[in-house]
Amino acid sequence: MKLRTLAIAALLLTGGTPLAHAQSADAPFGSAKFVTYSDIDSVKQLKAVWDFNFVDPKSVGVVFNNIGALIRATNEFGPHEVEPLKVVAVSHGPEVVVFAKRNYAKYKEIVDRAVSLTKQGVRFEICRNAAAAQGFKPEDLHGFVDVTPAGPYALAYYQAKGYTMNAVGATMPTPPISDLNKADINKK
Numbered sequence: 001m002k003l004r005t006l007a008i009a010a011l012l013l014t015g016g017t018p019l020a021h022a023q024s025a026d027a028p029f030g031s032a033k034f035v036t037y038s039d040i041d042s043v044k045q046l047k048a049v050w051d052f053n054f055v056d057p058k059s060v061g062v063v064f065n066n067i068g069a070l071i072r073a074t075n076e077f078g079p080h081e082v083e084p085l086k087v088v089a090v091s092h093g094p095e096v097v098v099f100a101k102r103n104y105a106k107y108k109e110i111v112d113r114a115v116s117l118t119k120q121g122v123r124f125e126i127c128r129n130a131a132a133a134q135g136f137k138p139e140d141l142h143g144f145v146d147v148t149p150a151g152p153y154a155l156a157y158y159q160a161k162g163y164t165m166n167a168v169g170a171t172m173p174t175p176p177i178s179d180l181n182k183a184d185i186n187k188k
Contacts, residue, residue: 036077037077040078040079041078041080041081042079043078044079045079045081045084045085045086046070046074046084046086047085047086047087047158047161047164048070048085048086048087048164049088049089049090049158049159049163049164049165049166050087050088050089051090051092051155052089052090052093052095053091053093053095054093054094054095055094055178056094056095056178056180057095057096057107057181058107058180060091060095060098060110060114061113063089063168064110064113064114064117066168067087067117070085070087071085071087071117071120085121086163087117087121087122087123088122088125088154088158088163089122089124089125090125090127090148090151090154090155091124091125091126091127091145092126092150092151092152092154092176093151094134094176094177094178094180094181095181096126096127096130096131096134096136096176097181097185098111099111099124099141099142100134100136100140100141100142100184101140102140102186103184104142106184111142114144115142115144118144124144124146125146125147125148125154126145126146126147126148127151128148128149128150129150129176130151130176133177134176134177134181134185135185135186136185136186140186
């Protein structure tokens with residue numbers, strides 16, 4: 001009777017289908033399985049806009065891992081179109097200092113990774129307002145970035161164009177100057 005009750009409970013927990021993998025006391029729900037999206041090729045293009053607004057400018061480098069994972073997964077699993085992926089990173093927080101030419105030596109590894117991502121099609125856009133608040137003009141920033149009128153404006157623009165917003169790790173709202181970037185701003 002006890003075994004039958006457990007079997008019924010398992011069926012109910014799985015939506016009426018038996019669990020695919022063996023169960024034990026330590027793993028009463030079995031094991032996960034790897035799945036891909038069988039209809040991925042019905043999606044013509046994945047489009048993501050990344051919201052960069054980090055208290056710690058070095059967080060940009062960590063988020064590059066997420067962008068890289070998206071690029072690798074798209075390359076491996078699709079969609080399999082001519083241009084399967086579009087990614088834009090919009091920077092409008094303390095991390096803008098990373099993209100300033102004067103800070104290249106300090107953030108060299110992060111900047112070099114950003115350049116590598118641009119070679120894979122990722123665009124980087126910098127908020128004019130955040131840059132100005134940190135004392136930077138467009139000519140003070142590396143040539144692989146574009147300066148836009150405002151970070152929120154760029155994020156809204158890309159969402160209106162069908163890009164999904166990815167704010168993984170973003171710490172909002174964040175003023176353009178933090179204790180972690182004060183030494184890197186262009187003092188007036």
